[in-house]
Amino acid sequence: MEQRDMRGHYAGLAAEYDEHWVYDSDYVPWMASQIAEALQLSPNDRIADIGSGTGLFAREVVRQIRPHHPLLCVDPSEAMLSRLGTPPSPGLTPVVASAEDIAEKRVDLPYGQFDAMWLKESVHHVTDPGHTLQGLADSLAPGGRILVVMLPASIQYPLFEAALARFEELQPDPAAIEGHLRAAGLEASLTHVEHELRIDRDKYLGMVRARYMSLLSTFSDSEIEKGIEEIRVAHPEPVLVFPDRFAFVLGRRREEGV
Ligand SMILES: C[S@@+](CC[C@H](N)C(=O)[O-])C[C@H]1O[C@@H](n2cnc3c(N)ncnc32)[C@H](O)[C@@H]1O
Numbered sequence: 001m002e003q004r005d006m007r008g009h010y011a012g013l014a015a016e017y018d019e020h021w022v023y024d025s026d027y028v029p030w031m032a033s034q035i036a037e038a039l040q041l042s043p044n045d046r047i048a049d050i051g052s053g054t055g056l057f058a059r060e061v062v063r064q065i066r067p068h069h070p071l072l073c074v075d076p077s078e079a080m081l082s083r084l085g086t087p088p089s090p091g092l093t094p095v096v097a098s099a100e101d102i103a104e105k106r107v108d109l110p111y112g113q114f115d116a117m118w119l120k121e122s123v124h125h126v127t128d129p130g131h132t133l134q135g136l137a138d139s140l141a142p143g144g145r146i147l148v149v150m151l152p153a154s155i156q157y158p159l160f161e162a163a164l165a166r167f168e169e170l171q172p173d174p175a176a177i178e179g180h181l182r183a184a185g186l187e188a189s190l191t192h193v194e195h196e197l198r199i200d201r202d203k204y205l206g207m208v209r210a211r212y213m214s215l216l217s218t219f220s221d222s223e224i225e226k227g228i229e230e231i232r233v234a235h236p237e238p239v240l241v242f243p244d245r246f247a248f249v250l251g252r253r254r255e256e257g258v
Contacts, residue, residue: 006125007077009217010053014079016210017054027195027244031149032060034193035118038248039145041065045115048072050099050136051122054083055092062091072109074102075122099126103135113141120149124172125214130180133251137184140253148177148249152192158204158240160227167215174247186251194245204240205231 010017035057041047043066049058052073062071070093075081081094088094097107099119117136119126126132136146153173155164174190181188199207205228211217216224 005217006214007079009211009214010077011079013210013212014054014077014083017080017212018056018083027197028056028060029064030195031120031246032057032064034248035120035147035149036061036064038191038250039116039118039147041067041116043068045069046111046113046141048074048095048102048111048114048117050074050102050117050119051125053077053080053122055081055089055094057120058092059084059089062089067091070110072111074099076101099123099132099136100128102139103132105135105139114139114144115141116145116147118147118149121151123148123150123177124170129172129177130183133177133180134184137181137186137251137253140186142253142256144253146181146186146251148174148181148247148251150174150177150247150249152245152247155245156242157244158231158235158242159208160230162223163216163219163227166218167213170215174249177247177249181249181251184251186253188249188251191248191250192245193248194243197240197242197244199240201232201235201238201240 045067046069047067052058052075055073058071058073071091072093072095073084074095074097076098078096081096084092084094101107123129140146151171153171154168178188178190208216208228209224
């Protein structure tokens with residue numbers, strides 16, 4: 001998606017974004033604790049959430065970890081960042097910038113180096129992930145960690161066939177991201193975490209109509225309506241139950257002299 005279209009997509013989605021994800025009250029705390037555990041976050045860390053969107057997960061990480069330094073929520077969409085609140089929720093500092101801006105040091109930041117950062121479901125928006133991840137890796141302090149949270153190469157969501165096929169065409173491969181982190185000089189690993197989602201079918205159809213995934217904005221209104229009809233027929237059950245599986249690609253910068 002072009003940067004301009006992507007901004008338009010998230011500007012339209014920002015107001016209701018969080019609503020889509022709080023249907024399952026366990027999901028956000030579960031994901032935040034998975035992120036905190038994988039990154040081995042501690043209160044003294046200087047942390048950034050790159051492509052933070054509305055700060056839904058950053059806010060929960062702050063609640064769980066209580067960092068001593070503000071957690072930077074970095075996102076190019078002002079509309080998404082505005083959901084951090086006015087003033088922003090305690091412990092969160094919004095930064096209007098892209099991953100590329102941070103990687104290329106085009107913005108002034110309160111920290112010269114980071115102890116930990118994550119990109120959750122934002123790496124697919126980065127134009128040249130190898131180059132950008134190299135720049136982000138360079139901004140890590142010795143022992144610093146970076147985590148890329150992303151959907152795997154294929155998903156088992158109850159979407160219509162054309163959407164699942166397009167997802168597979170567009171989604172970057174987590175193994176390639178792991179390769180980029182290694183090429184950036186980090187120790188890298190790839191694991192998966194999984195959470196069972198249970199969503200009221202009508203609510204899910206509403207999310208598809210609202211194009212809750214950026215992938216869905218590549219379909220016209222009539223294609224979306226046709227897709228919704230296809231889902232209705234394939235899933236007569238009132239509650240949809242399906243696995244939400246994420247790849248966790250972790251990179252760690254070696255300590256100095258190691
Ligand atoms: C699917 S949302 C994920 C938001 C949040 N990480 C979450 O999991 O709720 C993707 C976010 O990536 C942001 N984004 C788009 N292009 C980006 C880029 N080049 N660098 C960083 N973030 C970007 C969008 O504005 C959007 O907020």
